[in-house]
Amino acid sequence: MEGMRLWMFLLLGCVMSVSSVEAKKAVVRVKHPGTLSKLVGERNKYRITDITVRGVINNDDIRFLRDICGRGAGMETTGGKVRSVNLRDVEFSKGGQPFLDGQKAYRAYVTSEHTVPDCMFFMCPVENIILPVHTDTVGHWALSRTSLRTLDFPREAYIHSNVLTDDSMLTELTLPVLSWKDRSVRRLLEGLKSLRKLVFRDVEYISGGTFERMPALEELTFSGFVGHIDGYCVNEMPRLCSIRFDGTVMSTGGSQFVKDCPELENIVFGGTVFRTCYGNAVNCPKFKGYIVMGRVVSSECPEAIPATPSASWGKADGWAEAFRQAEEWILRNKYNNEGFGFIAISKIPVIEKVAGEIGDTAMYARMEAMKESLEGTEGSTHLETLKLSFPYRRTGQCTPVIGYAYPSDSLLCRTRDYFNLDSIAGGGDDISRIKNILYWVHDHIRHDGGSPRPDCRLNAIELYEVCRRENRGLNCRFMAIMLNEMLLAEGIPARYLTCQSREWRTDPDCHVINVAWSTSLGKWVWMDPSFAAYASDENGVLLHPGEVRERLRLGLPLLLNEDANWNHKNKQTVDRYLKDYMAKNLYVISANTLNQSEPEGASAHPQGTSVSLVPDKFHFRGKYVTSDDEYFWRPPAGQAAR
Structure with a gap:
């Protein structure tokens, strides 16, 4: 009888090998999309446990495939027993009915021949999947809430950050090549509680805090090229034993790379490292140090990773x-x-x-x-984008009111006493006092754009103390929050501003700076603690961001203070800092309506609310959005503009 069934499958283009009465493997070649169910047959569909599909399949075939994998088109449980699916030689076709249609919100269907469709295996209890070798995209939730144990994505596939959501049984994962746009690796890894081995291929960027509190992870490997990997990247990993970089590493971020990994023994660099800032692991009692098998061209922490003497470099040596x-x-x-x-x-x-x-x-x-x-050409694209924006539109808007805590506030008094701010600010005019506080923050806090959110309350004292205690830096936002509070404590109205690009939906890079109110000038002035930077016109008059933006748009002269710098290492220029970086980030400017000590809570939400200044006719998602620049740059209460 088993021999007769095997013969019938051969006639249909489906080969099934029998390992036991209850466990069967099937190899199916689909020559005509929509025929998978006929090739397998109604009688056998709930007996198969392992299936290999080849050829072109459409929505009807995926509906059937989900059925035999244990989930129907309406998310209902079926009698399907397939736990292993091999689609290596499959392409997709748009024919047939949507394979998910139980609810309108879950309607899913094929979109292109090399895209694994959204929700294809959503909630299917499959344990092993081999994706099509020519996959260019894996859709939203395509592999979410499955029972996958291991997964190797095709090398060139683009994957969405929710593709593995709630796959809590996954133990081994190899990711595809990741470009600079794939910045949501952290979200991708959330919920993978059983993951023991994680392998990256080529990756252009890994942000700080990407690997945190992954309870089962033991091995982290970067098998290919790494463009830039931030500092403060690996934290609280109780079982992590090894980290390997097998290929070329272009650069690394802040001095701290790993912290609180009790089982970590070593970090291996197997290829060339062009520049690294990494120091020794923090709170890792078994850590024996870095094993450097390639060359290190430049090292900011030679006591942890010494640079390779150039005398040992050879032209033919790799x-x-x-x-x-x-x-x-x-x-x-x-x-x-x-x-x-x-x-x-x-x-x-x-x-x-x-x-x-x-x-x-x-x-x-x-x-x-x-x-x-x-x-001479750097930043031209950013400037052109800014110049093409619509102008602002004045409407007479007056709310929401932007407020400033008085220096008599108890928290600001505490800040003033702790830092002895009167001494830091000095006894000169308001501009010299503002600059003195700016320089103090810049000199005492290291800017580290890749650093994670500090584990403390967001006030100037605790931010300062956590930097001293952990020998760490802060990103631009927390440096600006510090400066803002210190200015307020000295009786100088101030705001910290989040500056974003026109592509705010897809561009997570922004820059946070400050403005301080100068009574002597009767206007706001730009102050950036990350770069100790402030801007002025050709006559040396200090400017606020709105004025800088307008001068950039009109091609008017701009000056940057000569000592503007990054961490006392890289000098900043008008071309690099204003015409390139800030030209990009002056499209959307947002301020907190309540400026005080601890302006943001534990969840990073403002204690007040946010108001955003955007060009006319530009859509931005925010609670209060305005194109009235006169309102946005209004003087603090009791002050007069000049």
Whole structure:
């Protein structure tokens, strides 16, 4: 009887091998989309446990595939027993009815031949899936709430951050190549409570705090090229034993990389590292140090990772591949409008240095040519975008009111006493007092854009103390919150402003600065603690962000203070800082309506609310959105503009 069934499947183009009465494997070739159910047959569909599908399948086939995997088109449980699905040689076709239609919100269907459709295996209890080899996209929730144990994404696939939501049984995961746009790795990994082994292929950017509180993770491997990986990246991983970088690493972020990983023994760099800032692991009692098998061109923490002496570099000693990857990375990202281009461009001198020292004249010449091509053109795309924006539109708006705590506030009094602010500010005019406080914050707090949210209340004292206690830096937002509180404590009205780009929906990069009210000038003035920066016109009159924005749009002269810098390492210029970076980030400017000590709570939500200034006819999602610049830059109560 079993032999007769096997013969029948052969006739239909379906081969089934029998391992037991209750466990069957099937190999099905679908020549005509929509015929999978006929090829398997109604009688056998709930007996199969392992299926390989080849050919072109459509919505009807996916509906049937879900059925035999245990879930129907309306999310109902079925008698399907398939736990292993091999789709390596499958493409998709748009024919047939949607494979999910139980509720309108869950209607799902094929969208293109190489896209794994949204919700394809949503809630199916499958344990193993091999995705089509030519997959270019894996849709929303396509593999969510399954029983997957291991998964290897196709190398070139784009995956959404919710594709594995609630896959709590997954133990081994290999991710596809990730570009700078794939910044939601942390969200992708949320809920993977059983994950023990995580492998990255090529990845252009990993943000701080990506790997936190993953209770089962033991191995973290970067098997390919790494563009930039922030500091403060790995925290509270109780079972993590090893971290490996097998390929070229272009740069790393802040000095702290790992913290509170009691089982971590070593971190291995197997390839070339062009620049690293990493220091020793924090609160990792078994950590034996970094194992460096390649070369380290530049190290900010030589006591943890020493740079390799250039005398040991040889032209034929494996540099060709590292150079190729580095050059391609810069070319892909140098005109990036989301702030990532700055990181890529900053590596040109590093590569140029190595090329010169090992005698690779061709690479040296290409880096020189690339540097020259960027001179005078950098930021033109950002400026053009800003110049094309609509003007503001004045409406006579007067609410919501933007308020400022008085220096007599008890928390501000505490701040003033703790820092001895009167001494820091000095006894000069208001401009000198504002600048003195700006410089103090810049000099005492290291800017670290990749640092995670500090574990403390967001007031100036606790932010300062956590930096001293943990030897850490702060990102621009928390530095601005510190400066704002210190200015208020000295009786100087101030706001911290979140500055975003036109592409705010897809561009998470923003910059947070301050404005302080100058009574002597009768206007707001720009103050940026991250870069100790302030802007002025050709006559040296200090400007606020709205004035800088308008001068950028009209091509009027702008000056930046000569000592503007990043962490006392990189000098800032008008072209780099204002015409490039801030030209991008002056499209949307948001302020908190309540400026005080601890302006944000534990959930990062303002204690007051937020009001955002945008160009006329521009859509921005916010509670209060205005195009009235006169309202937004209104003087504090009791002050007069000049």
